[in-house]
Amino acid sequence: MIDVLKVQGLKKNYSHRQAVKGIDLTIKKGGSLIAFLGPNGAGKSTTIKMLTTLLKPTAGSIEINGQQLPEKIREQIAVVFQESVMDADLTVRENLLVRWKLYRGQSKNGVSELINQVHAQDFQNQKYGSLSGGQKRRVDIARALINQPKILFLDEPTTGLDIQTRSLIWQMLSLMRKKQGMTIFLTTHYLEEAEQADQVDIIDHGQIIAQGTAADLKKRFAKSQLTLFSDELPQLNQQLPKQFSRQLTDSKIVVRVDNTADAIHLLSDFADKIKNFEFRPGTIDDMFMALTGKEIR
Known part of the structure; x- marks a missing residue:
């Protein structure tokens, strides 16, 4: 079986420092939740940018769902950034329709299905700019699901949201993993969210310093x-x-x-x-x- 993500010897050098010093990562297919954690300056953001083809590695290889070319990798992934890429003056439905039309062969009912999937029916005709933070984040996730990604990268998806909204988002994501077999690659400042991860990777000083389930890492280090x-x-x-x-x-x-x-x-x-x-x-x-x-x- 092809690994959904395989990273070998990943490095990133800048003129004055080495930000990432040789990372190896392997994630099996099957709808896993991966928590990628690290303090500020650890190399976490640089690694994510390389995995999502936004930054070219100095050395090493990245393979996602059997693909290595950046343009092929982009077909396999989706990213929800901390800052939205949606149009504030368009409604939720209009935003999703504009992006939906970029993909051929999609079902005509797909946008409605996405709206239902993220529980956005009640505000689908509101302008995106008028939504609350939690509503925007649910629409951002819907946008990311349009291309049916093998891996969904979530960059601190629940930062600044209330407990009820965070809970709703995690219920949604859990259902997507089970029904679609989609792998979720998560960075978060809420460490309790990593408790439910199938694999936790801790990065510091540009290297993976620990890897395992949350329960295993707690048993070993806490x-x-x-x-x-x-x-x-x-x-x-x-x-x-x-x-x-x-x-x-x-x-x-x-x-x-x-x-x-x-x-x-x-x-x-x-x-x-x-x-x-x-x-x-x-x-x-x-x-x-x-x-x-x-x-x-």
Whole structure:
């Protein structure tokens, strides 16, 4: 089976620096969600531009659905940018019709189907410029689906949107993946959105530094947090095993543990000194911070 995306040795050099230092990526067909994460300046945007043929690589190869020529790759992909490419003075339906006519052999009912797919029926005759941010983003996604892409690249698709709209957009995207087998390649500042990804790739300093499912990466890199409250904090702090890193304040001890079992053992061993406790499993934010030392921005 042909991989939907295969990248080997991808590099991008500028006169003063090397932005991307040799990236390898393989994505199998089958409607996967890929989260591509990295802090500012990590090489994420440069990589996306190369994958979408907007920037020529210095070295390496990109193959999408068996195609390597840029003009052939463009037939296989669609991109939803942070900034819209729609006409503010045309209605939603007019915007989609103009772009629909660029593709031959499409069903005449296709625009209506797209409008229904992104739940835009109620505002299809409004001017695009008058829409809310969430409505615009749904129309942007509809525009991107016109050429029935094998890979849909989403550049921070829900930034600035309210929780309800973000939830609706993800319901739509999940349905598209299941029904159409479309692969979604996502960049996002909302790390919780990467939780549902089939594959998470972390880039920093121009290289992939970690790859796996969100659950696997959290297990490997995210410490859980056990907060202990006690009337004998100094004594408790001295008696805790040295292998656990911790922070002592006037009111609590915050202990980093690898798993729930470690937390249970500590609570059992020091039950006579612990007045209360809180336990928080490691999060995808913890994982990202452990790998990059930075918050995603």
